[in-house]
Amino acid sequence: DQQVKQNSPSLSVQEGRISILNCDYTNSMFDYFLWYKKYPAEGPTFLISISSIKDKNEDGRFTVFLNKSAKHLSLHIVPSQPGDSAVYFCAASGIVSGSRLTFGEGTQLTVNP
Amino acid sequence: EAQVTQNPRYLITVTGKKLTVTCSQNMNHEYMSWYRQDPGLGLRQIYYSMNVEVTDKGDVPEGYKVSRKEKRNFPLILESPSPNQTSLYFCASSLSIRQANTEAFFGQGTRLTVV
Numbered sequence: 001d002q003q004v005k006q007n008s009p010s011l012s013v014q015e016g017r018i019s020i021l022n023c024d025y026t027n028s029m030f031d032y033f034l035w036y037k038k039y040p041a042e043g044p045t046f047l048i049s050i051s052s053i054k055d056k057n058e059d060g061r062f063t064v065f066l067n068k069s070a071k072h073l074s075l076h077i078v079p080s081q082p083g084d085s086a087v088y089f090c091a092a093s094g095i096v097s098g099s100r101l102t103f104g105e106g107t108q109l110t111v112n113p
Numbered sequence: 114e115a116q117v118t119q120n121p122r123y124l125i126t127v128t129g130k131k132l133t134v135t136c137s138q139n140m141n142h143e144y145m146s147w148y149r150q151d152p153g154l155g156l157r158q159i160y161y162s163m164n165v166e167v168t169d170k171g172d173v174p175e176g177y178k179v180s181r182k183e184k185r186n187f188p189l190i191l192e193s194p195s196p197n198q199t200s201l202y203f204c205a206s207s208l209s210i211r212q213a214n215t216e217a218f219f220g221q222g223t224r225l226t227v228v
Contacts, residue, residue, distance in 0.1 A: 043203050043219030103155035
């Protein structure tokens with residue numbers, strides 16, 4: 001039962017354009033959502049998060065949008081840079097699950113120069 | 114430098130031979146956890162620990178053990194490894210249970226192959 005799903009295993013965009021990574025969840029008890037970024041041979045690193053009381057959170061080139069009614073969140077990267085090429089994981093947690101994070105499958109983003 | 118250190122980075126072993134993957138953090142974090150990453154499945158939590166001598170099962174605990182005798186160390190033990198435990202393993206730590214969702218620091222990973 002995959003409670004957090006990233007339906008696109010890969011995404012390729014041109015440098016300078018917008019990258020949009022999507023994530024859907026099924027558990028309505030999730031109230032906190034995060035994106036992690038992972039380079040090869042490294043551990044994931046925290047990128048940006050959003051609480052369910054918000055619908056948008058911005059940090060520089062990265063913006064996360066949350067649509068609670070659709071149980072959908074997305075990560076926008078503008079403008080995309082070659083150094084953004086990595087695997088992006090969406091993750092969710094909720095009060096009932098304590099601090100346990102449930103991760104999606106990941107999306108490989110490739111930004112072409 | 115703040116970091117989570119896992120050892121070894123790569124390990125090939127045979128079925129049934131007990132092994133331990135070590136994890137150490139130098140940030141005085143309370144919360145530590147272990148994940149495995151498999152293709153198409155993302156990261157799944159194996160075990161977590163909220164503090165010394167406090168551990169609990171995650172989503173996929175079968176075949177694994179952990180211990181938390183000191184705050185900085187959280188080893189993952191495979192008493193009798195099997196081929197289905199071939200995976201990429203990550204240890205992570207966070208300052209506290211309330212902050213386990215943010216500022217989670219991950220180790221560099223341990224690539225385990227069980228033949």
